[in-house]
Amino acid sequence: MNDLDPAALECLAALVDEGSFERAAARLSLTQSAVSQRLRALEARLGQPVVVRSRPLRLTEAGKVLLRFARQWQALRADVARELEAAGRADDRLPIAVNADSLATWVLPALDALVQAGVFLELVVDDQDFTHDWLRQGAVLGCVSTVRQALRGCRVTPLGVMPYVAVASPAFVARELPQGLHRRNFSQVPFLVFNRKDDMQAQWVSRAFGVRQPRLRERFVPSSDAYVRAAVMGWGVGVAPELQVRPHVERGELQVLHPEVRLPVALHWHQWKLGDDPGPQARASLLDRVGLALAAGARHALEPVA
Template sequence: MKDLDPAALDCLAALADDGHFERAARRLSITQSAVSQRLRTLEAQVGQLLVVRSRPLRLTEAGKVLLRFARQLQAMRADVALELGVGPDSGQRLPIAVNADSLATWVMPALDTVVQAGVSLELVVDDQNFTHDWLRQGAVLGCVSTVSEALRGCRVVLLGTMRYTAVASPAFIARWLPQGLDRGNFAQVPFLVFNRKDDMQTQWVSRAFGVRQPRLQESFVPSSEAYVRAALMGWGVGVVPLVQVSGLMANGDLVALRPDVELSVRLYWHQWRLGPHGAPPSERVALLDRIGDALVAGARAALGPPGRAQRS
């Protein structure tokens, strides 16, 4: 296969990000017809359809393969630009996927020095069990995930363990749980749920009371910060990271319902290897390694020692 046109690969990445030819053209500061022409040229070069012209657009499996390559080229360009001191191209961002609870607690402090150094990031938020899918599809260059196994061409590092506990406000407890939360009343008590992918509440109830597939009264609050706020306001029982609410628990604003019952979620950092296959760290793309190193250090500071790192 002949060398692929970097400009055409940038078009493919913009189409994946924006899902529309017009928005991709605006992102790249070119005409819509130019985006279409570059895509057709790229498809002709590889002999496969890369984009399904639906609303929104979606990539074919071949398109996802080339998207991974496009992301890696963008990361290498950004790395070279920083080393030369010229700054990355306008509008170019390095996408990584993180779970909402990590974003609300330790991820932003961990990445602060990287961003302050001039790196532009795009943080994609999803459930920790699903961020790995973004990496697999080539939509991001790295992810924080509960998945421990590395994809081929990636490396994975254990970040640490995030511990969750069930909490409620004193007013909520006085109203709903004067005798405490138990096996006989949990089904009548409102529980807060992040979104329909979130099963932390059912996991916690199953562990606390030995009930398989418990049915709960659920209220959905799809923001980590708003979720804690809802618990403070007495909307329901929340299953939250201890690192996020330890201060509120110390002040008595939130109360652990069963301090002896915790859920432990092991988190891993995955990233594509962007240097030559088998290359030592010094020959890989330093920028993505800097992001990974910053996340490992930030997780260690917030969550405790991450344990033994795993590489592949």
């Protein structure tokens, strides 16, 4: 449709970001009534609702489509503002989704130069198997994900492989695993788990011992840094990126269990196509610059895709 009201789209994006009409109105310096009127006008134009006014607020399928368009429009506006030397406004933030382990290891160094140059990024954190859902819903413009297949309207770039290994503190091994971790005792040993979406531990056990759908004793530690810290403190066996635990292994704070078993996780960068691909002499868009920075950082930190 060629007559969608940009102000109404801005209200829709703010409502999703803030979670309520009151906070969305405050962010846009409008009254709640004005926000509500713009959304009603948008719904009237479409002939269908875009927001389910429940607690919490939810988007309809039509609302999700419009949210994707609103995000893309915001990113294009940020590019124009940057070229006019007006970039850096907080409302021109660029949302991307990354997994916690990448955020704790290689993503921040990869993006540092852009942030120092004034790019306003909003980092949304989720499991690497679920960051793609944020992109599909239109909540972000790009994501680091294990998903290989590009969505329609998106392009995908392989980043590299992040191997995961099983680790535990020497004290934990001496106390709980004097005979080592093996097929007969893994179900009695506590494993550290990031959250209920995290199945790295089960995948590692399946690969190490040939057990389908293993049942584990789980201790949840929902922070990537705290997860490794808990392993160092002897809370249980952790399955973490080799890149993240390497310094602790070198200092003797952790030891790798079954070093021959490495769980390779291939990561990919997905982003919405916001227009024609830039030619060789064209200036890359802001989202393209984020993708290029992540690809460069991944080449330095990750293993190449086979």
